[in-house]
Amino acid sequence: MNDGRGKVRGLRRSELARLTGCNLETIRYYENIGIMPPPPRTARNYRVYDESHVARLRFVMRARDLGFTLEETRDLLDLVDGRAGTCPDVQALAQRHIEAVRAKIADLRRIERVLSETVSRCTGDEVPDCAVIDALQQAD
Amino acid sequence: MNDGRGKVRGLRRSELARLTGCNLETIRYYENIGIMPPPPRTARNYRVYDESHVARLRFVMRARDLGFTLEETRDLLDLVDGRAGTCPDVQALAQRHIEAVRAKIADLRRIERVLSETVSRCTGDEVPDCAVIDALQQAD
């Protein structure tokens, strides 16, 4: 696994899963649908991953966690891979994603504000009704 | 639909869908799984909604849009409904969600920064390789 110069030589699927926190089966799924590249194999047909796979999978997972669809993630990866066409194309694609990201941030901030107001106004007493809970109802 | 005092009397499912932007079928789905309460029915078995359903459904949709799972959304609704137990319980639940939201915001900001740096450094020329695209690779 180590070539003695501090570089990881090869990772098995379970190791890639552990390093990224990705589900073992999802790695194969991403390969099947073309999100992850098919890695080289050992003589006995075992997949062998390296740092580039770790970085790519982490990127995919963060994008998914942030609510991008797999198709949107594919676009982001095309950007990463320089497969998004000409520079103006790249700019336009990135700009659309920036706007989507900003909208998500704004929404999350609204939710965060309402939640923290609720919590801070909570007395912490053993009262079943917080009297501030209905603040959440107007959370928009 | 209107009692003459500015209050909506009853909404059909399609009207609830239009007011909230929710898919028509999803409303029934949410009722089936207990996210939305079963509304009263007309003599002919048509569902009748009111403003409380509008507010609740909007809340659910925003929570889902912000990446909360249906189960988490259920927790938030319990909070709203005062069904989450004592006030300290409510605080703890809300606090966990606040932390999840803040983590998401931090992730999104990182993504946003990298994307806008990419775009701003783009020349806009018809060059297939932007020379900044690999910045995205380190987007973590």
Next chain:
DNA sequence: CGTTGAGTCTGTATGAACTACAGAGCGTAA
């Protein structure tokens, strides 16, 4: 007054994105 077109009802099928399982092969350590 009848029929027609839009809206509703139910159950079920389809879709996206995973996630788990079954059955076979590999590999290493006791």
Next chain:
DNA sequence: TTACGCTCTGTAGTTCATACAGACTCAACG
């Protein structure tokens, strides 16, 4: 050398919706 854990493949199941089929209702139009 066999036991245990890992890998491989294909396929089935889960979650969160979304769409469809077939029957019913209802208001309007001629």
